[in-house]
Amino acid sequence: MEEKIILNIYRQDPSIEQKGQLQKFEVPYVDGMVVLDAVRYVQEKLDTTLAIRWNCKAAKCGSCSAEINGMPRLMCKTRVDTVGHNITVTPMGAFPLIKDLVTDVGENWEILRKIPKFTPREDMESPWKMQQMDVERSKEFRKCIECFLCQDVCHVIREHSTPYFGPRHVVKAASMDMHPLDSEDRSRMLDQVGGLGFCNITKCCQDVCPEHIHITDNAIIQEKERAVDNFYDPLARLIKRKKTKERSVA
Amino acid sequence: MAEQYLNTESDILIIGAGGAGMRAALAASDAGLKVTVVSKSLLGKAHTVMAEGGIAASLGNVDPKDNWQAHFGDIIEEGVYISNWRMAEILAKEAPQRVYELERYGALFDRTPDGRILQRAFGGHSYRRLCHVGDRTGLEIIRTLEDQVIHRQNVKIIDELYITSLLKKDGKVIGAIGLKMDKGEFHCFKAKAVVLATGGCGRVYKITSNSWESTGDGLGLAYRVGAKLQDMEMIQFHPTGMVYPPGVKGLLVTEGVRGEGGILYNSKMERFMERYSPQKKELDARDVVARANYAEIQEGRGTEHGGVYLDISYKGADFVKQKLPSMYMQFMEFAGVDITKEKMEVAPTTHYQMGGVRVDPDTGMTDVKGLFAAGEIACGLHGANRLGGNSLADILVFGKRTGEGATDYAKTAELVEVREEDIQNEISRVLSFLKPDGINAYDLIDELTSTMSDNVGIVREPDRLNIALAKILELKEKYPKVSAPGGRKYNHGLLAAMELSNMLVATEAIVRSAIMRPESRGAHTRKDFPKKDRAWLKNILCSDVGGEMKLDTEPVPTIPAELMELVKQEVY
Ligand SMILES: Cc1cc2nc3c(=O)[nH]c(=O)nc-3n(C[C@H](O)[C@H](O)[C@H](O)COP(=O)(O)OP(=O)(O)OC[C@H]3O[C@@H](n4cnc5c(N)ncnc54)[C@H](O)[C@@H]3O)c2cc1C
Ligand code: SF4
Ligand code: SF4
Numbered sequence: 001m002e003e004k005i006i007l008n009i010y011r012q013d014p015s016i017e018q019k020g021q022l023q024k025f026e027v028p029y030v031d032g033m034v035v036l037d038a039v040r041y042v043q044e045k046l047d048t049t050l051a052i053r054w055n056c057k058a059a060k061c062g063s064c065s066a067e068i069n070g071m072p073r074l075m076c077k078t079r080v081d082t083v084g085h086n087i088t089v090t091p092m093g094a095f096p097l098i099k100d101l102v103t104d105v106g107e108n109w110e111i112l113r114k115i116p117k118f119t120p121r122e123d124m125e126s127p128w129k130m131q132q133m134d135v136e137r138s139k140e141f142r143k144c145i146e147c148f149l150c151q152d153v154c155h156v157i158r159e160h161s162t163p164y165f166g167p168r169h170v171v172k173a174a175s176m177d178m179h180p181l182d183s184e185d186r187s188r189m190l191d192q193v194g195g196l197g198f199c200n201i202t203k204c205c206q207d208v209c210p211e212h213i214h215i216t217d218n219a220i221i222q223e224k225e226r227a228v229d230n231f232y233d234p235l236a237r238l239i240k241r242k243k244t245k246e247r248s249v250a
Numbered sequence: 251m252a253e254q255y256l257n258t259e260s261d262i263l264i265i266g267a268g269g270a271g272m273r274a275a276l277a278a279s280d281a282g283l284k285v286t287v288v289s290k291s292l293l294g295k296a297h298t299v300m301a302e303g304g305i306a307a308s309l310g311n312v313d314p315k316d317n318w319q320a321h322f323g324d325i326i327e328e329g330v331y332i333s334n335w336r337m338a339e340i341l342a343k344e345a346p347q348r349v350y351e352l353e354r355y356g357a358l359f360d361r362t363p364d365g366r367i368l369q370r371a372f373g374g375h376s377y378r379r380l381c382h383v384g385d386r387t388g389l390e391i392i393r394t395l396e397d398q399v400i401h402r403q404n405v406k407i408i409d410e411l412y413i414t415s416l417l418k419k420d421g422k423v424i425g426a427i428g429l430k431m432d433k434g435e436f437h438c439f440k441a442k443a444v445v446l447a448t449g450g451c452g453r454v455y456k457i458t459s460n461s462w463e464s465t466g467d468g469l470g471l472a473y474r475v476g477a478k479l480q481d482m483e484m485i486q487f488h489p490t491g492m493v494y495p496p497g498v499k500g501l502l503v504t505e506g507v508r509g510e511g512g513i514l515y516n517s518k519m520e521r522f523m524e525r526y527s528p529q530k531k532e533l534d535a536r537d538v539v540a541r542a543n544y545a546e547i548q549e550g551r552g553t554e555h556g557g558v559y560l561d562i563s564y565k566g567a568d569f570v571k572q573k574l575p576s577m578y579m580q581f582m583e584f585a586g587v588d589i590t591k592e593k594m595e596v597a598p599t600t601h602y603q604m605g606g607v608r609v610d611p612d613t614g615m616t617d618v619k620g621l622f623a624a625g626e627i628a629c630g631l632h633g634a635n636r637l638g639g640n641s642l643a644d645i646l647v648f649g650k651r652t653g654e655g656a657t658d659y660a661k662t663a664e665l666v667e668v669r670e671e672d673i674q675n676e677i678s679r680v681l682s683f684l685k686p687d688g689i690n691a692y693d694l695i696d697e698l699t700s701t702m703s704d705n706v707g708i709v710r711e712p713d714r715l716n717i718a719l720a721k722i723l724e725l726k727e728k729y730p731k732v733s734a735p736g737g738r739k740y741n742h743g744l745l746a747a748m749e750l751s752n753m754l755v756a757t758e759a760i761v762r763s764a765i766m767r768p769e770s771r772g773a774h775t776r777k778d779f780p781k782k783d784r785a786w787l788k789n790i791l792c793s794d795v796g797g798e799m800k801l802d803t804e805p806v807p808t809i810p811a812e813l814m815e816l817v818k819q820e821v822y
């Protein structure tokens with residue numbers, strides 16, 4: 001007999017329905033299938049009006065974020081055999097709902113616009129030279145696929161109305177602050193405009209990051225320290241900063 | 251009652267926010283123009299994020315002998331002499347500038363010991379030429395360009411907006427109509443010039459490495475307003491896609507694995523590439539390796555799940571994890587295979603369209619005034635076989651050039667009024683799919699993609715091609731009965747209905763062109779014509795003549811003598 005799994009998928013179009021509900025579907029199980037395969041089966045064969053968002057199906061684009069049995073995860077990276085045969089899929093709770101599993105993550109680009117872009121030092125001869133070791137520090141943050149699962153899980157964003165940009169955006173700032181040839185320091189703006197102080201280092205964000213970025217340890221704490229250094233001892237900070245940047249240059 | 255819609259006017263409308271679209275937007279923005287970029291996926295999610303191995307540019311950082319001349323020669327030879335020489339020349343000359351520019355925009359490439367951009371080997375390139383960011387080069391390109399684009403005041407981005415048709419008046423493209431999926435709203439775009447940067451059509455095959463969005467929309471959009479599609483029979487099959495588990499079948503295993511030393515074995519543990527390509531072995535061009543893998547599997551020397559083995563484990567765990575981190579994760583998480591200890595199982599997968607909309611090499615203008623195209627949707631550079639890394643170079647080099655070409659055109663063009671009737675007709679056409687009880691577009695897409703994978707694969711034979719053509723024509727007949735229940739907001743059924751019409755244009759062009767070319771050249775292999783034929787040093791063109799697809803051929807433009815010196819004479 002064909003093996004089946006049960007999917008309970010959240011359905012709601014908030015423009016016409018006040019409340020959402022879980023709808024149950026039966027889907028044939030295929031060896032090695034991921035939750036996205038099962039959800040797509042529903043969309044293609046059982047109910048084409050089901051709204052989902054996906055693109056790469058390879059855990060590379062960060063489109064298919066949802067909550068699977070309550071855990072923020074990528075649907076395309078979650079194998080069915082790791083979450084059981086009765087699966088509940090709901091949209092990310094921290095973002096306004098568009099329809100079914102699709103949420104409005106547009107506010108993230110508004111935040112990204114506020115973070116100064118990469119600003120190279122002006123005294124560099126081209127082509128630039130950098131050491132692999134120095135490139136490596138920023139590289140971790142560049143793995144970010146903008147799935148916004150870290151934003152979804154962060155209690156500061158979920159439960160409070162604060163100016164906090166959120167973990168993804170600290171990672172973005174860090175990816176440029178730790179570029180060996182960047183001349184900006186974004187820690188101050190993260191602190192003053194981006195509400196960095198609201199983060200109380202619970203590390204929930206780094207636990208859900210599908211790219212295994214050490215969001216709290218390597219980005220948030222570093223940026224917090226910089227901001228503090230800057231505030232209390234700008235001169236010492238300047239010297240320290242200059243030194244690290246010099247070391248970076250081959 | 252007339253339907254409501256939103257109006258956007260800009261100098262340039264760019265359809266697509268992959269590497270090509272965003273680079274074109276920067277070019278037009280640099281010139282001070284008002285630019286609108288639309289994409290059917292979210293900003294930053296375009297298919298380009300999947301690119302892994304790297305971007306080809308003859309910096310000569312690792313192999314100092316490399317130069318643009320060598321790169322040019324490789325493109326022409328590996329494209330089996332049907333590439334457009336001028337596009338190859340432009341690409342070879344300008345790719346290094348685009349790479350350094352990307353670095354100035356903020357991209358962080360891997361480095362050589364003396365601090366320069368590191369370059370790796372890739373199939374068909376005579377030198378180590380691929381600049382890379384581990385195996386996430388596409389992601390770095392997208393993030394870097396995204397960061398530039400969102401900080402421009404004169405660039406407006408509207409994502410999750412699906413362009414349903416282009417608007418044309420007096421022989422010129424003057425704008426487009428689209429549906430904003432997340433809102434369910436229609437938009438009318440008026441623009442002096444329109445750039446198509448919609449990527450490829452890999453999803454017309456069942457087994458593919460491509461994203462959801464790669465349904466060849468640009469092919470349909472351009473074809474319907476009179477643009478010509480060229481070299482459509484040239485579909486690249488990447489030699490190494492995953493085969494197991496079924497859910498990830500087709501997912502790409504980057505050529506970087508072979509670039510870093512990966513070896514292919516059949517089930518008898520023979521290193522079979524020594525037979526097919528004694529010199530270049532695993533690093534021969536993609537068409538050669540893909541055919542070898544295919545033959546081994548066909549002749550019964552395949553693995554348990556119908557693939558061949560690819561081994562990198564002999565290089566040691568540290569090396570593999572540092573050089574190929576996402577491959578390590580991909581196999582670990584999707585297949586439960588530890589590639590630092592075990593061999594991978596791989597088989598060919600649909601990967602890239604070498605063909606596409608014919609463009610002017612210097613400006614990117616199509617055969618229709620006001621319409622430009624760049625990136626995977628545009629045709630000419632790669633001929634019968636694309637070299638790895640040349641596509642990322644393509645999207646930056648020709649993204650910029652086409653952005654500039656469209657800018658020059660827009661400076662002398664005017665915004666044209668769109669007739670209300672045309673807008674209302676298009677909106678009605680789209681809304682007419684919204685009915686409860688027609689044919690589900692996904693069912694037809696399933697039939698179409700299976701037909702393509704079964705019959706129009708690596709090795710082609712007339713009977714099979716004719717079966718595919720008959721199927722496509724049958725689906726075209728059924729198409730008017732396609733419908734989708736539900737409303738206009740985030741309705742994938744509706745989207746699939748519209749994508750299907752573009753997929754039908756793409757597949758008809760692929761199959762008809764494949765039937766027309768009676769030889770084996772590059773990615774196109776005919777069982778009944780196993781050799782190359784000098785008489786077919788031609789490009790095949792498809793165009794819409796009164797609702798029918800008509801095919802023509804044109805001789806490949808002659809390479810000027812001074813450039814010909816850089817290329818080995820073609821042997822037959
Ligand atoms: C797994 C994988 C790995 C690869 N690795 C490499 C590599 O290492 N090196 C290399 O050179 N190449 C590589 N390639 C190929 C390369 O990534 C692509 O060819 C290239 O990124 C295409 O870019 P593009 O800008 O032309 O289009 P895309 O990135 O495909 O973008 C298309 C855009 O158009 C939009 N669009 C499409 N249709 C519509 C519509 N109807 N309305 C509105 N918007 C629309 C999409 O939303 C998207 O924004 C790889 C490809 C794959 C699949
Ligand atoms: S560590 Fe900070 S950003 Fe991360 S989840 Fe906790 S509060 Fe939010
Ligand atoms: S930091 Fe990790 S969890 Fe957050 S958006 Fe990026 S990839 Fe997703």
Ligand code: FES
Nearest residue numbers: 057061062064076
């Ligand atoms: S579909 Fe791209 S991350 Fe899941």
